[in-house]
Amino acid sequence: MAEARDVTVVDYGIGNLLSVARALEHAGARVTLSGAAAEIERSARVVLPGVGAFGRAMEVLRAQGLADAVIRFAQTGRPLLGICLGMQILFEESEEFGRHTGLGLVPGKVVAIPKIGGDGAPVKLPHVGWCPVRPPAGHDWRDTILDGAPEATAFYFVHWYEAAPARADDLIGETEYHRLSIPAVVQRDGIAGTQFHPEKSGPAGLRLLARFLSM
Amino acid sequence: MPFTRLIARLDIKGPNLIKGIHLEGLRVIGDPQEFARRYYEDGADELIYMDVVASLYGRNSLTDIVRRVTEDVFIPMTVGGGIRSCDDVREMLLSGADKIAINTAAIGNPALISEIARRFGSQCIVLSIEAKRKTGGGWECFTDNGREHTGRDVVEWAREGIERGAGEILLTSVDREGTRSGFDVELVRAVSDAVEAPVIASGGMGSFAHLAEVVTDGHADAVAMADILHYGRATISALREAARAANLDVRRVDG
Numbered sequence: 122m123a124e125a126r127d128v129t130v131v132d133y134g135i136g137n138l139l140s141v142a143r144a145l146e147h148a149g150a151r152v153t154l155s156g157a158a159a160e161i162e163r164s165a166r167v168v169l170p171g172v173g174a175f176g177r178a179m180e181v182l183r184a185q186g187l188a189d190a191v192i193r194f195a196q197t198g199r200p201l202l203g204i205c206l207g208m209q210i211l212f213e214e215s216e217e218f219g220r221h222t223g224l225g226l227v228p229g230k231v232v233a234i235p236k237i238g239g240d241g242a243p244v245k246l247p248h249v250g251w252c253p254v255r256p257p258a259g260h261d262w263r264d265t266i267l268d269g270a271p272e273a274t275a276f277y278f279v280h281w282y283e284a285a286p287a288r289a290d291d292l293i294g295e296t297e298y299h300r301l302s303i304p305a306v307v308q309r310d311g312i313a314g315t316q317f318h319p320e321k322s323g324p325a326g327l328r329l330l331a332r333f334l335s336m
Numbered sequence: 337m338p339f340t341r342l343i344a345r346l347d348i349k350g351p352n353l354i355k356g357i358h359l360e361g362l363r364v365i366g367d368p369q370e371f372a373r374r375y376y377e378d379g380a381d382e383l384i385y386m387d388v389v390a391s392l393y394g395r396n397s398l399t400d401i402v403r404r405v406t407e408d409v410f411i412p413m414t415v416g417g418g419i420r421s422c423d424d425v426r427e428m429l430l431s432g433a434d435k436i437a438i439n440t441a442a443i444g445n446p447a448l449i450s451e452i453a454r455r456f457g458s459q460c461i462v463l464s465i466e467a468k469r470k471t472g473g474g475w476e477c478f479t480d481n482g483r484e485h486t487g488r489d490v491v492e493w494a495r496e497g498i499e500r501g502a503g504e505i506l507l508t509s510v511d512r513e514g515t516r517s518g519f520d521v522e523l524v525r526a527v528s529d530a531v532e533a534p535v536i537a538s539g540g541m542g543s544f545a546h547l548a549e550v551v552t553d554g555h556a557d558a559v560a561m562a563d564i565l566h567y568g569r570a571t572i573s574a575l576r577e578a579a580r581a582a583n584l585d586v587r588r589v590d591g
């Protein structure tokens with residue numbers, strides 16, 4: 122059995138894993154990059170990174186047998202963290218370039234960020250930059266991957282689509298853009314996802330990764 | 337809305353961090369790794385690396401520098417200088433860069449912008465513009481550190497670049513670069529108001545007042561600074577504090 126600080130980063134040939142791996146190492150992890158289903162399933166914890174399009178990512182994950190591996194891993198209750206597109210593919214489906222089925226680990230959908238903001242102005246996309254993350258009304262961050270983070274801590278975002286959880290309870294952090302609420306962090310039990318890039322969010326991002334490692 | 341970004345710009349020649357005036361007369365300042373780490377630890381929002389001689393020699397020496405810096409710098413990094421193809425972009429991204437900046441290659445072949453945008457996403461491409469004032473008014477785009485004329489109007493080229501898929505503009509005033517006399521606020525405002533995409537103002541920062549001015553009057557989304565930091569005349573954290581005190585919308589950094 123792997124040790125507590127061991128992390129497997131799912132390597133499915135999409136995007137750059139170097140930054141994610143280095144940030145996890147800095148946060149205290151022993152990192153294995155793996156594209157092998159069996160290895161992923163027996164990991165102590167798993168990080169699912171990703172950049173690019175939802176449909177393409179799911180296609181590759183399925184073709185390599187990794188979609189089922191990640192689902193079976195999540196069913197063990199051991200900690201799973203999805204980052205950016207990796208968070209979005211935890212959801213049931215996405216409407217990015219057609220309709221695509223996701224891993225279905227978090228109920229809800231990935232939808233386009235609205236074209237017109239709550240302020241009536243056209244919304245600039247991608248939503249990119251450092252933005253403050255807050256708990257939705259009635260939530261606090263105790264015992265979540267945001268535990269200990271000051272409210273309105275800024276993280277680094279780059280995305281066109283947003284992942285909207287069906288259960289309000291799953292959303293633990295949100296940010297605001299053109300007066301629209303943008304889901305930033307979801308978590309239920311061992312499954313967590315961040316729309317932003319903790320590996321590019323400075324010390325605040327590293328602390329979040331360290332909390333994931335202690336889950 | 338996203339916070340106004342404070343960006344440290346590192347101009348690189350070979351293995352060294354360098355600094356010039358008007359992008360010329362380069363002087364060696366030190367080991368880029370050491371400076372990058374210091375700026376990260378002091379709360380920089382982003383780093384920009386530019387290989388200032390890459391276009392001249394047709395190669396870029398930044399992959400190793402960037403790969404090494406990912407070990408202890410965890411903020412977005414933009415890398416530019418001598419990038420000519422999608423393969424060059426791919427190599428930079430695999431080395432740990434988040435975005436690439438292009439100038440010369442895009443001027444020579446504007447279709448390259450769309451090609452990179454299609455393959456890697458427009459968030460990856462920063463259009464780098466070296467601007468010089470024209471005697472009759474307006475600004476002209478230059479390449480090769482402000483040496484080569486292109487005949488292109490800066491505002492027009494900025495618009496075209498964004499239409500073709502660039503996600504951001506790094507706007508360097510060659511006239512002001514290295515002079516510490518303040519940004520060309522008029523230039524920054526002309527471009528910021530002409531495009532939807534974020535504009536990074538670069539060239540001329542000598543004091544906090546210059547930063548405040550280019551954000552407030554120039555409508556800059558981000559400010560790149562070099563020698564004010566390299567020579568220790570200001571620190572990112574002190575500038576951030578001054579910006580917060582002046583009600584500029586910058587990120588709060590918690591320890």
